[in-house]
Amino acid sequence: MKIIITGATGYIGYKLAMEAARRNYTVHILVRDLRSPLLPTHPNIIKFKGDITDKASVMAAMANCDKVIHAAAIAKLSAKDNTIFYSVNVEGTRNMLDAALALGVKKFVFTSSGAVIGPSGKYPMSENDPRIAAFENDYEISKHWAEELVKEYCRRGLFAIIVVAPRVYGPGHECNGNTMNVLLKNILSLRLAFVPSYDNVVANYAFVDDVVTGHFLAMDKGLGGEKYILGGENLSYRSFFQLIKQNTGKKIGLIRIPKLLLKIFSFFYMSVCALVGKETHISPKIVDRLAQDRALSSDKAIRQLGYSITPFSIGIHKTILHLKNKNYA
Amino acid sequence: MRNKNFALITGASEGFGKALALECAARNMNLVLVALPGSGLNSLCCYLERNFNVTTYCLEHDLSKKEECYELFNEINRLQIRVTTLINNAGIGGTHYFDERDTEFYYKQIELNVVSPTILTHLFIQNLLEYTHAYVLNVSSLASFFYLPKKQVYGGTKSYLVAFSRSLRRELKNKGISVSVICPGGMNTNPQMVFQNLNIHGLGRLSIMDPEEVAKIAIDGMLKKKEVIIPGFWNKMFMLFDKILPKCYKEMLTDRSMKESKTIRNPVIFAINPLRTAV
Numbered sequence: 001m002k003i004i005i006t007g008a009t010g011y012i013g014y015k016l017a018m019e020a021a022r023r024n025y026t027v028h029i030l031v032r033d034l035r036s037p038l039l040p041t042h043p044n045i046i047k048f049k050g051d052i053t054d055k056a057s058v059m060a061a062m063a064n065c066d067k068v069i070h071a072a073a074i075a076k077l078s079a080k081d082n083t084i085f086y087s088v089n090v091e092g093t094r095n096m097l098d099a100a101l102a103l104g105v106k107k108f109v110f111t112s113s114g115a116v117i118g119p120s121g122k123y124p125m126s127e128n129d130p131r132i133a134a135f136e137n138d139y140e141i142s143k144h145w146a147e148e149l150v151k152e153y154c155r156r157g158l159f160a161i162i163v164v165a166p167r168v169y170g171p172g173h174e175c176n177g178n179t180m181n182v183l184l185k186n187i188l189s190l191r192l193a194f195v196p197s198y199d200n201v202v203a204n205y206a207f208v209d210d211v212v213t214g215h216f217l218a219m220d221k222g223l224g225g226e227k228y229i230l231g232g233e234n235l236s237y238r239s240f241f242q243l244i245k246q247n248t249g250k251k252i253g254l255i256r257i258p259k260l261l262l263k264i265f266s267f268f269y270m271s272v273c274a275l276v277g278k279e280t281h282i283s284p285k286i287v288d289r290l291a292q293d294r295a296l297s298s299d300k301a302i303r304q305l306g307y308s309i310t311p312f313s314i315g316i317h318k319t320i321l322h323l324k325n326k327n328y329a
Numbered sequence: 330m331r332n333k334n335f336a337l338i339t340g341a342s343e344g345f346g347k348a349l350a351l352e353c354a355a356r357n358m359n360l361v362l363v364a365l366p367g368s369g370l371n372s373l374c375c376y377l378e379r380n381f382n383v384t385t386y387c388l389e390h391d392l393s394k395k396e397e398c399y400e401l402f403n404e405i406n407r408l409q410i411r412v413t414t415l416i417n418n419a420g421i422g423g424t425h426y427f428d429e430r431d432t433e434f435y436y437k438q439i440e441l442n443v444v445s446p447t448i449l450t451h452l453f454i455q456n457l458l459e460y461t462h463a464y465v466l467n468v469s470s471l472a473s474f475f476y477l478p479k480k481q482v483y484g485g486t487k488s489y490l491v492a493f494s495r496s497l498r499r500e501l502k503n504k505g506i507s508v509s510v511i512c513p514g515g516m517n518t519n520p521q522m523v524f525q526n527l528n529i530h531g532l533g534r535l536s537i538m539d540p541e542e543v544a545k546i547a548i549d550g551m552l553k554k555k556e557v558i559i560p561g562f563w564n565k566m567f568m569l570f571d572k573i574l575p576k577c578y579k580e581m582l583t584d585r586s587m588k589e590s591k592t593i594r595n596p597v598i599f600a601i602n603p604l605r606t607a608v
Contacts, residue, residue, distance in 0.1 A: 082527070121380040130373045132351055134517035134539040138527060141520045 004028040004065040006052055006096065007072030009038040011178040012111065012165060015212045016069055021045050023216070030061040030072075038173055052092035058099045065103070069215055070096045071111040073143070077281050082138045089142035090149065097153040097160070107159050109219050110150045114166035114204065114229075114296055115140045124204070124234055124295035127164075127227045136289065147227070154225040161222040163215055164229045166296050170208030170315060171322035180205070184323055187244060187252060196290065197258045199238040204296040206232035207315035210308070217305040228305060231298040233312040240312075247317045262287045333384060334460075337361040337405070337412045339392055339449070340419030342368035344518030345468065348540035349416060352548050354381040361386045361410060363401060363419070386410065392419050393441040395448055402452040413460045414551075415453045417446035418468040420486070424479045435482045442486035447493065454506065463506045466551045467494045471514040471536065471564055474571060477583055487512075491557065498556060507554040511547045514564045516540050532582060535563040 003020050007013030008029035020027045021042035030050050031039060039047065050057025052072050062068065074088045093110065100108050118131045118140070135141050150160050169180035187193045214230035222228060235243070245252045263284045273280040301307035336353050340346040342364035350362055354377045364370045366389040374387040388404060390397040405412055421438040423430070446467055457463035472480045473487035494510035501508055514536030517523045526537045543560045550558035559565050571579065 121376070123380060128372045129376050130347065130369065132376075133541055134348075135520050135523040138524075141524050144520050 001067070002026045002028065002065045003067040003069065004030065004062050005069045005071065006030050007070075007111070008040055009033075009036050010071065010075070011172045011174075012168060012208065012211060013069075013071040014038065014040050015172060015208060016071055016215055017045060018042060019212050019216065020069070025067075028061050028065055030057065052095055053087055055095045055099065058095045059103070062096075062099045062103055062105070066106045067219060068096065068100050068105050068108045069111070069219070070108065071215075073111070073113075073146075074139070075113070077137055077139050077286065078279075078283070079138075080279055085138040085142040086145075089139075090145045093146040093149055097149060097158060100160075101153060101156060101158050105158070107219050108150075108153075108161070109215055109222075110146070110160060110162050111215070112147050112162050112164050112227075113139075113143045114164055114231075114294065116144045116147060117164065117229075117296065118294075119292035120202075120295040121293075124297035126297045127229060127300055133292070136285070151225060159224040161218045161224065162227040163211075163218045163222075163301075164227060164231075164296075165211050166204040166206050166229070166231050166294070168206050168208050168211055170319050172208055181319070181323065184244065184319060188248060188250075188320070188323060191250060192253045192255060193241050193244065194257050195237055195241050195254050196262060197256050198291050199241075199256070200236050201291055201293055202234050202236050203240075203294040204231045204234050205240065205312060205315075206230060207310040207312075207318075210310050210315075214301060214305065214307050217301070217307055221305045223304075226304075228301040228307070229296050229298050230301055230307060231296040232309050232315070234295040235312060243313055243316055244320075247313065247320050259287065259291060333359050333411065334413040335359045335361050335384075335386075335410050336414035336416060336464075337363065337453070338416045338418055339363045339445070341387075342370045342373060344522075345513070345516055345540045345543065346418045347373060348544035349418060349547060350377065351541065352544035354383045354385075356548065357382055358414070359384045361388060361405065361412060363388050363390055363392065365389065365391055392445040392449070393421075393437050395440075395444060398445055398448040398452070402449070406456075411460070412453060412456060413462065414464040414466070415449065415457065416466045416468070416551075417449060417490075419445065420468065421483075423483050426479055427481050438482055439486055442483070443489050446490065450493075450497070454501070457506050458504060461505055464551050464554075465494075465497075465506060465508045466547065467508070467510045468547075469494070469510050469512045471512050471559070471567065473512060474568065475583060495556060507551070509551045509555055509558060511543075511550065511558040511560065512564075513538065513543045513547075513560050514567070516543055536561070536567065 003025045005013060005017045005020060005027060008017040009031055017027050017029050017040040021044035027045045028048055029045060030048050032051050034047055034049050048061035050061055052058055074084050117125050119133050121132055147162055150162055154160050167180060172178055174181055211230045218228050241254055266282045266284050266287050270280060270283045298307060298309060336358045338346055338349050341350045341362035350360055353360055360383060362370055362374060370387040374385040377383060377385050388401060390401045392398055420442045450465055467490045469490040470487040472484040473491045476484060491510050494508050498508035515526055517526055517539050538561050546560040547558060559568055
């Protein structure tokens with residue numbers, strides 16, 4: 001069985017490729033740089049040079065594949081040139097869908113983001129809940145439009161499934177998609193964690209291995225045109241930092257910072273970055289964003305796919321061990 | 330249902346209407362939500378009932394057809410729902426030169442933006458008169474005060490709503506019905522609008538607000554029985570500038586601002602759902 005996986009040099013995509021290889025798929029990966037240090041290597045993995053924005057390279061890499069996991073995306077909240085969100089996340093997805101329909105692919109799994117669902121209300125959000133706050137940035141819009149495209153291609157006859165990854169943590173390499181490990185690394189090396197004063201705000205944290213397994217479950221058992229949230233535990237910042245602290249086995253200072261101070265700091269940081277021309281994701285807007293509840297419910301995936309959630313305490317323990325082995329602490 | 334009060338919101342499935350529904354539900358107002366068939370109104374109602382202590386009805390009607398306005402009214406009476414607040418929000422927007430759309434489009438726009446709120450208000454006033462506290466809120470636009478290029482018909486329909494509301498308000502003042510009108514500037518109502526708004530620079534950008542902020546101001550203003558509600562600091566400033574600046578200078582400013590806000594159409598979404606983006 002042949003499968004093509006995009007985004008294989010990314011945080012989740014790398015793990016997806018390795019897992020597919022382990023499951024004895026012949027794995028085609030489409031990568032921009034064949035000498036990238038982030039490439040997954042395994043006898044079952046065949047590398048194709050190309051780019052999802054280049055239709056011809058997509059067609060070449062997808063030829064003879066039965067299945068597709070499309071995990072490639074610009075996964076950050078802002079970029080100097082905001083058009084890349086649309087050319088990569090939307091047009092790239094269109095190329096993938098077009099090729100899949102033309103080549104008669106049997107199953108197409110699209111990795112989307114919790115950012116499309118947005119903030120939550122009283123209860124964790126599920127797949128059918130309406131979005132309750134305005135879209136905020138190009139990333140959210142591009143992933144939303146990509147989802148709309150996937151649904152459109154379903155209507156045209158493609159068997160496609162959307163899976164949603166929230167804030168993902170766990171062992172893996174550091175890149176844009178892996179902000180959680182960057183945060184953990186900082187906590188471990190500084191022995192300090194800055195906890196926002198709005199520490200009762202809840203968000204969803206998914207263990208990367210669960211998300212990867214969830215992709216394959218969705219591929220095997222998911223219904224065409226459906227969306228599945230592959231989440232983890234919903235945790236307040238307070239319990240999130242407490243659990244990290246407990247699992248490091250070291251003394252970690254937790255410093256509470258008021259929201260206003262965070263906003264002022266982020267404003268200055270953003271201004272300095274703008275002056276020196278450095279790209280940054282820190283802005284007062286992001287502070288607001290982090291102050292919203294973003295709880296998600298994975299009930300549908302649990303019920304219909306047999307998805308299971310690794311408890312955060314276990315997941316974070318594994319992650320910290322991994323980081324320690326890499327000498328970050 | 331006979332002792333519960335309801336607020337009726339038209340065009341409630343998306344954008345500002347949805348934000349108004351969420352805001353009303355957060356204030357424990359029971360809701361009748363109206364939108365086009367197949368616009369996902371059901372999932373919104375489920376969400377509201379689950380998250381707030383409210384009763385909701387979702388009714389699907391195309392209010393650009395006058396028969397369906399009557400049908401909606403009859404349905405409300407048949408179900409014996411006490412509608413004490415009427416929010417006329419449904420409308421068709423658009424920023425384009427006059428010759429870029431055909432007459433059908435403008436006909437529909439006038440029907441939905443002008444005819445439908447007029448008919449609904451006329452019908453529901455019979456019921457509203459029976460209650461001690463009744464409200465009508467019409468959703469107009471800042472475009473009703475500024476005669477911007479590319480907003481001819483839209484601006485006209487919204488100016489109608491301001492005149493209609495202010496006049497009717499005087500008629501109904503002593504009968505216990507408060508009529509208000511809200512005139513928001515640009516709003517981040519749906520992904521296409523957010524996408525366009527992210528690409529606006531200059532004066533226009535200052536006007537833009539999130540629908541949830543505007544919804545709060547709208548309901549506050551309505552309950553305080555305000556006549557004309559202008560949400561946001563900058564929008565109030567624009568109203569002030571409008572009064573004090575000379576006409577030629579204003580036109581220069583708005584011309585520039587409109588040129589900068591070229592309608593940006595994402596080719597992708599346009600290919601998927603031309604209907605929605607035409608709006």
